[in-house]
Amino acid sequence: PIDFSSSKDVREKKKRQLEADFTETGAVLNTCLTEKFEDVTKVLNVYNFVSERVSGNLSAVNKIRRDLVDCKSLLSCNREELRRLWLELVEQRRCIELVDILDRLQSAPDALATLVNVHAWPEATELMLYTNELLKSEIAIVPALQSVKTDLAHKHKFIVDHLKKRLRCLLYDRPISLILEKHMKLSDVRKLVEPSQWPYSEQKSTNFTDDDVKTILFIAFIWLAHGCCFTTES
Numbered sequence: 001p002i003d004f005s006s007s008k009d010v011r012e013k014k015k016r017q018l019e020a021d022f023t024e025t026g027a028v029l030n031t032c033l034t035e036k037f038e039d040v041t042k043v044l045n046v047y048n049f050v051s052e053r054v055s056g057n058l059s060a061v062n063k064i065r066r067d068l069v070d071c072k073s074l075l076s077c078n079r080e081e082l083r084r085l086w087l088e089l090v091e092q093r094r095c096i097e098l099v100d101i102l103d104r105l106q107s108a109p110d111a112l113a114t115l116v117n118v119h120a121w122p123e124a125t126e127l128m129l130y131t132n133e134l135l136k137s138e139i140a141i142v143p144a145l146q147s148v149k150t151d152l153a154h155k156h157k158f159i160v161d162h163l164k165k166r167l168r169c170l171l172y173d174r175p176i177s178l179i180l181e182k183h184m185k186l187s188d189v190r191k192l193v194e195p196s197q198w199p200y201s202e203q204k205s206t207n208f209t210d211d212d213v214k215t216i217l218f219i220a221f222i223w224l225a226h227g228c229c230f231t232t233e234s
Contacts, residue, residue, distance in 0.1 A: 101139050105131060109151040116159065121166075124159055132156075 033040060108131045115124035131152055139145065 098139055101134055101137070102142065102145070105134055105139070105145060105148055105152075109148065109155060112152075112155045112159070116155075116162075121159070121163065125163070128152075128156055128159055 108127065112124055112127055115121075115127065135145075135149060135152070140149075
């Protein structure tokens with residue numbers, strides 16, 4: 001280091017030495033620059049190019065980072081939106097199912113009336129049992145179904161009473177009437193024929209028709225399988 005406490009001559013000598021060294025260094029630097037000007041220019045150009053690329057990449061990275069943050073926010077929003085839409089879809093699907101059940105229940109009284117008019121008792125009974133099952137679901141609390149439920153209850157009572165009456169007729173009334181009719185005919189014959197000619201061994205049997213047998217079997221099956229619907233009279 002320069003000693004400022006030395007004499008003026010020493011300082012002047014040091015100054016001249018520094019100026020000489022600076023001049024020499026400048027000359028050497030100019031010579032090097034002249035000789036290596038193309039290389040230096042190329043290096044500076046490469047440096048500028050690399051610097052620009054690095055700056056551009058930094059900007060791109062910052063943009064990607066901001067886009068990722070925005071994408072994360074949008075994904076969170078879309079997830080909530082998709083969940084909301086999914087819940088709405090489930091609710092709408094359930095509403096459509098309930099509306100379909102409601103339509104079927106509202107059309108049931110007319111369908112039962114049509115089946116009763118054509119005496120299609122098996123189909124009417126099946127439809128009646130089906131509507132009873134539907135009325136046990138949550139659709140039963142709908143206020144608009146009160147009149148339908150009342151109408152179905154009347155149809156239910158009419159069908160049950162008719163089936164009970166039909167079953168009683170086939171199981172009791174008709175066989176008894178046939179037996180009485182046969183007994184009366186036999187009595188009339190005995191009055192006309194001598195006792196020695198009475199038909200003890202050969203008697204005409206009374207049989208049910210195929211339709212009667214089918215009806216008896218069907219009604220008995222329905223009665224046993226769905227005893228809750230066909231209550232006996234006390």
